[in-house]
Amino acid sequence: MKSYKLLKQTSLFFTYVALILFSLMIALPVLWTLRTSFVNEVDAYAMPPRLFPSFTFDNYRELFGNDGFGEFLINSLIISLASTAMAVPIASLGGYAFARYKAGGNILRFTVLATQMLPGVVLILPLFIVMSRLHLSDTYLGMTIAYLAFNLPFLIWIMTGFFASIPKDLDDAAAMDGLTPVQSFFRIILPIALPGIMATAVLSFIFSWNEFLFAIVLSGRNTMPIPVRLAAMKTRQGIQIAKLSAGTIIAIMPMVFISGFVKRYLISGLSLGAIKS
């Protein structure tokens, strides 16, 4: 019995060691970038590197000053919010139709899923041509609409899961009380599904914020979001490691912060809602 306990303690010890090592591997690159964002350019590429050679806000000050990073942040914010705001109501209706009415049967559901599997590069070329012809490239409207191409299918897929988990009796009771299907959706079902829908909206916001392919092709001077701006900085990174680090931190911090609110949905969202939590 004693040796069993010892064995268990040892295995627990090694489990902790492995988990801590793994967590460090994940966290250290981000922490190092955070550190680099607060040192001056000379120290940023000094070899050998020192842990805390200097401390300065200059990188951030410069990014928001001369480089106009505030503008790119606002672009990102507008596009992500607008696309989410457009996608969520449409996806709620669509998800409800799939879950409650089995509309379109499996074939239509399959089509929506398949849409989500589409590689962006396949869609971006024709979208680019169409947007240019309609003079919608480099406009918020054009980008918002284009972002629906990846936002909508993913949202519908998750929301179908949400609505399927709401008992059908509620609809039947509403119908008994004389509510039309549309009334029953807005008055009974929607309030119940709201927390889930809000969380999904946050996910959609994160996806839009991080989107790069659609952004680099469709944006221009007026609408450039953060990732495109960051990617453009890489050519000069040899001399601007500190500034680039600061830019990267600016891009990821808001997402890390809001992801805390949707932890529960993060996984089911990213796994296409294929699993029920």
Add this chain to the structure above:
Amino acid sequence: MSFQARYRMIGYQFLIPTFLVLLLVVAMPLLFSLVLSMFRYTFLSPRLNEFVGFSNYASVVHDQYFWNSVKVTFLFVLMVVPLEFFIGYGIALMLSRPEIRFKSIFYFILTIPMVMSPVAVGLIWRMLLHPELGVVNYLLGKLGFGYVNWFGDERLALFTVTLVDVWQQVSFMVLLLLSGITSLPKEPFESATIDGANWLQTLLFVKTPLLMPIITVALLQRVITSFKTYDLVYILTSGGPGVSTDLISYNIYRTTFMGLDLSVASAVSYMLLIVILAITVVIFRSTMKGNE
């Protein structure tokens, strides 16, 4: 109209906005792309007046760079997915032990890469893995290893991209498998213990088979997303050195916006589409089974 048909009609009403939008931003572009792939259409002469049938497809099939991209993409998927699965499963099993404390801290750290833009991930690792100025080579040097040219060496570059992708995506595997493990029923494990099964036997013959549905979903999901990988390569290597990391999505992007040949790019897109569609059929079947 029968009750059933009326019921269906109500459902379709809710679907109208979805339909319209998907028609506009997905179906029409796809159709347009199909048309493009059968014409000679370039940035310099953007007109649909020279029908060429399937000859663009033929030229893709005879293009060595296309086949290189196919090879590179398959290699990438075949490295990334198993690596993520084995590391992810291992970590998930450890995290699922009830004795482990501070779980929420581990979860928090795990979610960070998942919510990061691949552009940010790529930039961070480009800095860390810079051959002269990067911390990684400095630390390796301290440990007595020689200089590693992470992105400059043709034989190493794809592996480096793989490692960076694993760094970002392994958390997804961990958290997905973990959610599966924690929702497993208790009884099979109790009876396995009574039967005298050891830790490894329980894992191989009880736990893993029970987790199979979720493992399938996780693997297929990662196969599909890694097939589409584009941003990382754009930031880390631009497909190089040479064409050693020229993943298919990046290849299409290059042909479109640098080679300016829209028709050929559309043809490659369609060939990629067929592969993805085939995989989707598999994933759909397996998730459908899981839901019944």
